[in-house]
Amino acid sequence: MKSPGFRAYTIGYLIFLYAPIILLPMFAFNDSKVIAFPLQGFTTNWFREMWADTTLWNAVRNSAIISISVAVISTTLGLFAARASTRFRFPAKAGIMGLIMLPLVLPEMIVAMSMLVVLLAIGIELSIFTIILGHVLICTPFAVAILSSSFQSLDQSLEEAAYDLGETPLSTFWLIILPLVMPGIISSLLICFTISLDEFIIAYFLGGNETVLSVYIYGQFRFPAKVPAIMALGTILVLLSITLLAIAEYFRRRGIAKAGGKDSGGFL
Amino acid sequence: MxxxxxxxxxxxxxxxxxxxxxxxxxxxxxxxxxxxxxxxxxxxxxxxxxxxxxxxxxxxxxxxxxxxxxxxxxxxxxxxxxxxxxxxxxxxxxxxxxxxxxxxxxxxxxxxxxxxxxxxxxxxxxxxxxxxxxxxxxxxxxxxxxxxxxxxxxxxxxxxxxxxxxxxxxxxxxxxxxxxxxxxxxxxxxxxxxxxxxxxxxxxxxxxxxxxxxxxxxxxxxxxxxxRPNSRKVADFIGTMNFLPASIISESAASVEIEAAGFGRIQLEPGQVMGGATAEGAAVGFRPETLTILYEGSAASDRESMATIEEVVYFGDMTYYDVRIDGSETNVRISMRNVFGRPVLDRGERARVGWSPGALVLFR
Missing domain, CATH: 3.40.50.300 (P-loop containing nucleotide triphosphate hydrolases)
Known part of the structure; x- marks a missing residue:
């Protein structure tokens, strides 16, 4: 593993992956309307311009509503599905779980197109709500996958023990199962939030007049003068993502330590 | 109730x-x-x-x-x-x-x-x-x-x-x-x-x-x-039990007379007679510690048989002997507490084995 070729490959790979992202803050603070080297000087004007843009704020508000709703709804649905698939046996289980997980591999384009056709046919107006519908469809499989692994590592006799000690099935879920799968729930919320936040195709197809962040950013690239402000926005989004991931990882590790389990990877 | x-x-x-x-x-x-x-x-x-x-x-x-x-x-x-x-x-x-x-x-x-x-x-x-x-x-x-x-x-x-x-x-x-x-x-x-x-x-x-x-x-x-395990299966599951083929000669309400390989004719009480034989047929069962190898000067036993020692397993406090009683074709295990001054026997030696009809169980 220590061969020089392998090291060069690793370094090259990391540069390829992260160099474009490093360019974001560089041009966000660059005092020029043109995105090109050499850098011209330091400025925070682009952040100010971005901040003053009311359409941006509208897009942020829409995205926040959508992503938070999607995270909560998908995780809740995922909780039920994961619980059912790990705990109970029922007819056609494999088929049902397969259908739930299918959107994971289904091209988003197809999901977006077919939903658009159906929604228009039954006369539902395109809005934030229709975007949420589409996003829940593609996020739920991720929630199921994350939560299933949480439920699988749960010793079934813990539930029986709580039940045996006088608790009802509901209070057992509340007192024992929920705290123990909480790290999985937090992971699922954050992953679903992130997927929904940067999803473009469904948001573009099903959004109608409502613009979300990803669609807004795409739209702004048509105006060269707006590009530096987008760089500023991108910089903030990168920082936000890193913070969210760090929080998720912190909770995941704390959860494992508290449950006395062995750390077996995770997303970070 | x-x-x-x-x-x-x-x-x-x-x-x-x-x-x-x-x-x-x-x-x-x-x-x-x-x-x-x-x-x-x-x-x-x-x-x-x-x-x-x-x-x-x-x-x-x-x-x-x-x-x-x-x-x-x-x-x-x-x-x-x-x-x-x-x-x-x-x-x-x-x-x-x-x-x-x-x-x-x-x-x-x-x-x-x-x-x-x-x-x-x-x-x-x-x-x-x-x-x-x-x-x-x-x-x-x-x-x-x-x-x-x-x-x-x-x-x-x-x-x-x-x-x-x-x-x-x-x-x-x-x-x-x-x-x-x-x-x-x-x-x-x-x-x-x-x-x-x-x-x-x-x-x-x-x-x-x-x-x-x-x-x-x-x-x-x-x-x-x-x-008194009530079947050979139970007897096999709990502890070690030896089995020797046996056949019933006569039985009455008070006793059952059997002939067992190596042991000869034995009178058993009805309480010693169980069902639960395997496909091999009727057999007498007995625990390894109910047999004794008799040395010079040992206290007399109810009944005695002669046997050849086939295998010796030494455990420190105990010795297990696998012996073949004359007239039988299978080895049986005898466990003996090792007492100071009493020699551990070798493979191939002949020994007198003492036993008691009361310790036997018949599975038929």
Whole structure:
């Protein structure tokens, strides 16, 4: 593993992956309307311009509503599905779980197109709500996958023990199962939030007049003068993502330590 | 039946999983204050039977009664039983005292009284001062004790133990066996233990039900089970038993005369005659320690046979001899305590073997 070729490959790979992202803050603070080297000087004007843009704020508000709703709804649905698939046996289980997980591999384009056709046919107006519908469809499989692994590592006799000690099935879920799968729930919320936040195709197809962040950013690239402000926005989004991931990882590790389990990877 | 002589009563209990017949007509009574064991190989239905008492497993037909009350419509959380799980099922996100006090959540007692009960329960299992520890930081034996304290704090009528010692190492297991016996005497609650370890069952139990394939093969106290197993299968499962082919010469109400390979003609009492022979036909069974190798000057034995020593296994305090008794074609094992001054015999030596008809059991 220590061969020089392998090291060069690793370094090259990391540069390829992260160099474009490093360019974001560089041009966000660059005092020029043109995105090109050499850098011209330091400025925070682009952040100010971005901040003053009311359409941006509208897009942020829409995205926040959508992503938070999607995270909560998908995780809740995922909780039920994961619980059912790990705990109970029922007819056609494999088929049902397969259908739930299918959107994971289904091209988003197809999901977006077919939903658009159906929604228009039954006369539902395109809005934030229709975007949420589409996003829940593609996020739920991720929630199921994350939560299933949480439920699988749960010793079934813990539930029986709580039940045996006088608790009802509901209070057992509340007192024992929920705290123990909480790290999985937090992971699922954050992953679903992130997927929904940067999803473009469904948001573009099903959004109608409502613009979300990803669609807004795409739209702004048509105006060269707006590009530096987008760089500023991108910089903030990168920082936000890193913070969210760090929080998720912190909770995941704390959860494992508290449950006395062995750390077996995770997303970070 | 009054409540005085039955804490648990099984009435023709059947359990099916789809086509699989897991419990095949269990009828038995467990007395109050008894240390009762369900013993059998894995898959014999012993854990399933235990779980029907706890209420985790429904039954297909029949009835399970606890203290005279039919449990058909009583869910697990309302039954007067508590369970110690094989995995202990300690709640990993709670401290030791939160685990032990978990069952008191719905109790109307004051906070102080509950805390006192937790401390008492911990003291009872020898974990005084461990209350604040995180549950996951405990060793296997300590978890076991927490699970016991947690189950006993509710003062159940019956404590159910599902292979509680199988995860412990040998030394710890032996220590916990003694402690469980002591604890059971102290609290006076009916204990029902599931185990596949016949030695554990013999050591701990007042009575044992030996189970095979969903049925109780024999229900008896340890001594009866050991000395008078009612079938060759039970005899094989519990300890070591030698078998020699035998045939019945004559039988009357008072005695049965048989001819056994190597032993000759023997008069047996009816109590020594069991069913449960294998396809090989009738056989006499006897434990290795009921035979003695006779030395010069040994006390005389009821009966004697001559034998050739085929194998010698030396254990320090004991020596196992595999011998072939003249006139038989199979080896039998004799265990002898090693006494100072008595030589250990070698392979190929001839020896006089002493035995007593009273120690034999006939399986026909």
């Amino acid at each position: 009054t409540t005085n002589d039955a804490m648990i009563e099984f009435r023709d209990v059947h359990k099916y999983y789809g086509d699989y017949h897991a419990l095949r007509g269990i009828t038995a009574t467990i007395r109050p204050g008894e240390f009762f064991s369900l013993l059998g190989p894995s898959g014999c239905g012993k854990t399933t039977l235990l779980r029907t008492i706890a209420g985790f497993e429904g039954i297909s037909s029949g009835a399970v009664l606890i203290d005279g009350r039919d449990m058909a419509d009583v869910p697990a959380n309302k039954r007067p039983t508590n369970m110690v799980f094989q995995s202990y099922a300690i709640f990993p996100h709670l401290s030791v005292e939160e685990n032990v006090g978990f069952g008191l959540r719905r109790d109307s007692r004051s906070k102080e009284d509950k805390a006192k009960a937790v401390i008492e329960a911990l003291e009872m299992v020898g974990l005084k001062g461990y209350g604040k520890r995180a549950a996951h930081a405990l060793s296997g034996g300590q978890r076991q004790r927490v699970a016991l304290a947690r189950a006993l704090i509710l003062k159940p009528k019956v404590l159910l133990l599902d292979e509680p010692l199988s995860a412990l190492d040998k030394k710890m297991r032996e220590q916990m066996q003694v402690e469980l016996i002591r604890l059971q005497r102290q609290v006076g609650i009916t204990f029902i233990l599931v185990t596949h370890d016949q030695e554990e069952a013999l050591v701990m139990s007042d009575r044992i039900a030996v189970m095979f394939e969903g049925e109780i093969a024999q229900l008896a106290d340890p001594e009866t089970l050991y000395r």
